[in-house]
Amino acid sequence: MTSIAIPPGMPQYGDVPRYDVAKVRADFPILDREVNGHRLVYLDSANTSHKPRQVLDVLAEHYAMHNANVSRSVHTLGTEATEAYEGARAKVAAFINAPSADEVVFTKNSTEAINIVAYAFSNASLRPDADPRFRLGPGDEVVISEMEHHSNIVPWQLLCERTGATLRWFPVTDQGRLDESGLAELVTERTKIVSMVHMSNILGTVNATSRITQRVREVGALLLLDCSQSVPHMPMDVVDYDADFIVFTGHKMCGPTGIGVLWGRSELLAAMPPVLGGGSMIETVTMAGSTFAAPPARFEAGTPPIAEAVALGAAVDYLTGIGMRAIQWHEKELTAYALDALGTVPGLRIFGPAVPVGRGGTISFALGDIHPHDVGQVLDSLGVQVRVGHHCARPVCTRFGVPAMTRASFYLYTTTEEIDALVAGLEQARKVFD
Amino acid sequence: MQLDQLYQEIILDHYKHPHGRGLRDADDPADRVAEAHHVNPTCGDEVTVRVATDGEVLHDVSYDGMGCSISQASASVLHELLTGRDADEAYRVHEAFVELMSGRGQVTPDEDVLGDGVAFAGVARYPARVKCALLPWMAFKDAAARAGVGVSPSEVKA
Numbered sequence: 001m002t003s004i005a006i007p008p009g010m011p012q013y014g015d016v017p018r019y020d021v022a023k024v025r026a027d028f029p030i031l032d033r034e035v036n037g038h039r040l041v042y043l044d045s046a047n048t049s050h051k052p053r054q055v056l057d058v059l060a061e062h063y064a065m066h067n068a069n070v071s072r073s074v075h076t077l078g079t080e081a082t083e084a085y086e087g088a089r090a091k092v093a094a095f096i097n098a099p100s101a102d103e104v105v106f107t108k109n110s111t112e113a114i115n116i117v118a119y120a121f122s123n124a125s126l127r128p129d130a131d132p133r134f135r136l137g138p139g140d141e142v143v144i145s146e147m148e149h150h151s152n153i154v155p156w157q158l159l160c161e162r163t164g165a166t167l168r169w170f171p172v173t174d175q176g177r178l179d180e181s182g183l184a185e186l187v188t189e190r191t192k193i194v195s196m197v198h199m200s201n202i203l204g205t206v207n208a209t210s211r212i213t214q215r216v217r218e219v220g221a222l223l224l225l226d227c228s229q230s231v232p233h234m235p236m237d238v239v240d241y242d243a244d245f246i247v248f249t250g251h252k253m254c255g256p257t258g259i260g261v262l263w264g265r266s267e268l269l270a271a272m273p274p275v276l277g278g279g280s281m282i283e284t285v286t287m288a289g290s291t292f293a294a295p296p297a298r299f300e301a302g303t304p305p306i307a308e309a310v311a312l313g314a315a316v317d318y319l320t321g322i323g324m325r326a327i328q329w330h331e332k333e334l335t336a337y338a339l340d341a342l343g344t345v346p347g348l349r350i351f352g353p354a355v356p357v358g359r360g361g362t363i364s365f366a367l368g369d370i371h372p373h374d375v376g377q378v379l380d381s382l383g384v385q386v387r388v389g390h391h392c393a394r395p396v397c398t399r400f401g402v403p404a405m406t407r408a409s410f411y412l413y414t415t416t417e418e419i420d421a422l423v424a425g426l427e428q429a430r431k432v433f434d
Numbered sequence: 435m436q437l438d439q440l441y442q443e444i445i446l447d448h449y450k451h452p453h454g455r456g457l458r459d460a461d462d463p464a465d466r467v468a469e470a471h472h473v474n475p476t477c478g479d480e481v482t483v484r485v486a487t488d489g490e491v492l493h494d495v496s497y498d499g500m501g502c503s504i505s506q507a508s509a510s511v512l513h514e515l516l517t518g519r520d521a522d523e524a525y526r527v528h529e530a531f532v533e534l535m536s537g538r539g540q541v542t543p544d545e546d547v548l549g550d551g552v553a554f555a556g557v558a559r560y561p562a563r564v565k566c567a568l569l570p571w572m573a574f575k576d577a578a579a580r581a582g583v584g585v586s587p588s589e590v591k592a
Contacts, residue, residue: 377563389478403480432441432446
């Protein structure tokens with residue numbers, strides 16, 4: 001790598017926020033274990049992240065000391081559980097700079113969060129008195145992109161089938177960037193919502209959203225950003241991004257599985273009809289009909305994942321304590337290192353941006369003609385855990401003409417030594433199959 | 435983990451030099467021909483298996499597909515083991531292979547029945563890869579049924 005002198009007066013490299021990675025790693029018990037006789041090298045954090053002791057402790061303590069149902073009990077335990085649950089909501093809101101904690105709806109995961117929005121459209125489309133922004137029919141359009149995770153494709157396909165609306169999408173360039181060249185023709189007065197990924201789970205691309213946001217505002221559509229891969233890895237400010245909805249999931253950001261987030265502008269959430277019906281989401285119920293609670297409760301029918309939400313709050317505290325800007329820089333350095341290192345492997349082809357700009361620490365590649373399953377198997381025999389397959393983004397694989405890809409993804413605890421282990425493992429795979 | 439238990443020479447050899455690859459028309463125009471296309475939704479592997487039969491003998495078991503070494507080698511072995519067999523014999527081989535793959539490494543394969551298929555004994559220890567090995571065999575089962583020769587009724591949960 002070449003080093004470039006940064007002119008005086010500009011932000012210097014040393015000014016970048018940093019943290020002690022070894023100290024962070026010590027917080028994650030699982031990083032001490034061995035796999036197949038080798039030290040664990042976990043390069044699958046885009047799939048799910050590991051959990052620090054600070055989060056595991058909160059999860060255990062909630063069940064051990066504060067377990068009760070929320071929002072319905074007058075007793076002490078119920079009050080403690082409710083305070084912890086609502087406290088987690090406030091932490092999550094602050095984490096993404098949401099103007100109000102009431103704009104944070106707890107869901108099961110990103111998939112459920114997207115489905116809530118899609119079904120709100122669906123339900124509104126059946127009611128003539130519903131807010132017209134959520135009413136869809138023939139002639140209306142929904143816009144996504146070719147680089148979406150299946151969770152941001154299938155709900156909209158189903159919605160369009162139900163309503164007669166048309167699904168359209170941004171293509172992807174050969175470099176793995178979003179092709180915005182057709183923006184003006186793609187996002188038009190017919191567009192009701194643009195739902196797109198902020199950071200691709202397969203290409204690693206971080207999409208620049210401002211031009212799209214501007215166009216969305218011009219045509220009066222809504223914008224949903226799938227931030228499943230971005231919120232865990234970089235600072236997020238929903239006001240700054242000027243989105244209408246964002247979704248993300250707890251388990252990719254040091255939190256437990258079973259908890260996700262739908263953030264929406266309060267006036268939009270208030271205009272959305274309910275999706276799941278049941279307890280906790282009502283205002284009053286008679287045998288003849290019901291009225292519904294204000295958001296976020298309107299979208300949280302039934303007993304929610306209480307302990308998971310509380311532990312997500314602990315994960316937010318943990319990440320905030322280290323600093324999202326510092327985590328982002330750590331991963332940027334790792335990505336630069338990994339792109340260089342992978343470039344030394346003969347026959348390796350990277351899918352997605354080849355430079356560490358406008359991309360995150362998720363790198364998919366092909367190793368010659370060796371099938372990703374086989375690559376992953378050889379790596380696993382050396383303790384290196386990567387994801388192989390179509391990564392729930394099959395259209396991206398199709399776009400690049402491969403049935404599957406191998407993906408290495410990094411997080412705050414990943415080290416350059418682990419990337420070295422990956423590269424050594426790839427050499428091993430070439431030996432087995434060449 | 436012993437990687438060579440999984441990637442036995444026989445498997446790598448079938449993968450690098452597949453036998454009978456490519457979908458073929460029947461030599462005998464009187465044959466019934468049917469095919470089935472199976473995919474592994476978790477990894478995107480695909481295989482098409484075509485059977486040409488007069489109802490008793492499997493005159494040809496041809497295939498095409500793309501996927502990992504295990505699935506592609508398995509298709510090559512499938513072709514080699516079942517082409518030219520009576521449907522009844524094919525049934526027994528199919529059953530033996532499915533049993534081997536479902537055995538979590540506890541089944542000792544019979545080389546007289548399974549031939550090169552015995553090399554897949556190691557694969558049975560890797561639950562994530564059992565589906566790869568079975569993909570062409572399950573496609574074959576559907577193709578054979580469509581061609582009017584029932585093979586191995588057992589469904590496999592892998």
